[in-house]
Amino acid sequence: MFPAPFDYHRPGSVDEALALLTRYGADARVLAGGQSLIPAMRFRLARPAVLVDINALSELSYLREVDGMLAIGAMTRDAALETSALITSKYPLLADTSALVADPVVRQSGTVVGSLCHNDPAGDWGVTALAGRAQIVIRGATGTRTVTIDDFLVDSFTTAVGDGELALEVRFPTPPPRTAGSYQKIERKVGDFATAAAAARITLDANGAIADAGIAIGAAGPHALRVRDAELLLNGAKPTKELIRAAGDAARKLADPAADNRGSVEYKKDMAGVLVARGLIAALARLGVEGLR
């Protein structure tokens, strides 16, 4: 199980990386943490002729707040989020997610942006990015553009990043006051992809009603799915057990999972609903709203 032969390049700057990606176009692939790409190449599911290794681009390794957004650079590894005080204190949804992706050793290599670019139907970051209203900054030969996560996730293993382009960072809006989130995942063992997953983000207004909600599910379709019907139900409403159950039902209805050795279609649909409810209960508990279980 060795990958097919390829040419290896390790650019020393973003411009150099873009020049290589432009020159080789569809023949080239970006190599970040390699935790999805290398296994895919070993199984010969991918056989790029050229790899552009961006690991030397330390300028793309950062977690910083700019203009009301948290920016996560393309070379920022999952482990950096797990140990960041900024993330654990202000971004609980991201902290939850970073602790549940893959296993602790994989997280020392894998990147958040690489995971989004890989767009595995059962990947974790796409779910959180939808609930958190993330945006991805993409650069190509002709300039830089910003794409919402909804437009970024095109199809399984396909994103808005085109040939010759590099994703530079993902941005998450900094949560306003009285906001919390939670990421929920059922996995068979540490390091397994999700059997089912859900992310919930809630902002409460001064009266305790939900001012804004973001809900998404994973392992339930070609890529992570935003549960708009649940968001519509939640926005403007007071959190109650009935409301949470209805939001879960909206997720059950939307989920369109495939049966595999992790579970049947019926089970996975049901778990999508259960996890949305659990995520809402956990997020509200973080805001001091209890008794909704």
Place this chain on the structure above:
Amino acid sequence: MKISVTVNGTLYEREVEPRTLLVYFLREALGLTGTHVGCDTSSCGVCVVVLDGDRAVKSCTMFAAMADGHDITTVEGLVQGGKLHPLQQAFWDCHGLQCGYCTPGMLMTSYALLKHQPNPDEPAIREALAGNLCRCTGYQNIVKAVQQAAAETNAPAPEPVAT
């Protein structure tokens, strides 16, 4: 392509194919067979080595070319001056191994953990090793061994004995 990699303090320059995986470079090009291959599909953790002093990586899921210009520590690099590393001694003392197949990966993952968290509590050790599989020990003694090594590494150096 030509790569230069420092492994356990020694600089090696070798010609490799870009598709050569780090674990095969270590085992076959350098003859350092202490790093094992288990699943060969990034799932078991036996192939873990430490990159640049403190990052645990699965060497079956990294190209040797990516290590060009970098520093690798393998299980062979733990012994210093003929003396077992505190982690190795603790695995011995606590019966942290049976067949020993998983041990190099357990040691190197724990080594990177102690670089980041010199004083991990038991849940932190279990969490850090959650991706390393052992089919023999039941993990209990591995966790104990890492606890012992952490305690020893943090203990103040013994007072020189007056003669």
